[in-house]
Amino acid sequence: MKLQLEKRETTKKSELTRLRAHGKCPGVLYSKEGAARPVTLNLAEMQKILRTIIPGSLPVTEINADLDGEKFTVLVRDIDYQRVTYDIMHVDLMPVEEKDMIEVKVPVRVSGQDECPGLKVGCQLKLIQRHVKVRCEKSKMPKYFTADISTLNKSQSVRIKDIKVPEGVSPLVADEVVIVTVGK
Secondary structure, three states: OEEEEEEOOOOOHHHHHHHHHOOEEEEEEEOOOOOEEEEEEEHHHHHHHHHHOOOOOHHHOOEEEEEOOEEEEEEEEEEEEOOOOOOEEEEEEEEEOOOOEEEEEEEEEEEOOOOOHHHHOOOEEEEOOOEEEEEEEHHHOOOOEEEEOOOOOOOEEEEHHHOOOOOOOEEOOOOOOEEEEEEO
16 A cells, blocks of 8 residues: 655645645654654545555554655554544554554454354354554564454453464553453
8 A cells, every 4th residue: 555645834724724625635744753744645545545444454554655755654643534524634644664663553353253152142242342552563563363252151251361462562451351252
């Protein structure tokens, strides 16, 4: 996925409104040091990228960005939407390199629904944590975690300690936090 960025000089509300009217979207490109560079991106390109992403996977999706010939990989940190129309109003991007330590929310996917004894007797699956926040090098960032519920009966759950976390990845939540549960 590629995203073309342009430097943005203005931060006035009237200029930002004009950008949006011309199919552009204001954004901010943050650096590791915390400095922010105002940028403009093509709204159609960003919407195309968002349509191709598996729901819930935006925090771990790497996007190849180009800012005036400078190429780098970015992660989307935040997207602001218009409340009524749900149009993209603003995008925050964070450039990352392979050895950078990052904190990211990794999506949780559930497997084993067909074999789950609890679901067979009429219980419901409740996904408590859709994402697990972790700290790791970008090169070791998992695309998702899998919570296997194939052996869960009524009133049982899968916790952080029950999922396989790759080496070099540290969850930033307690081991006892419930991810998914099967119950009435």
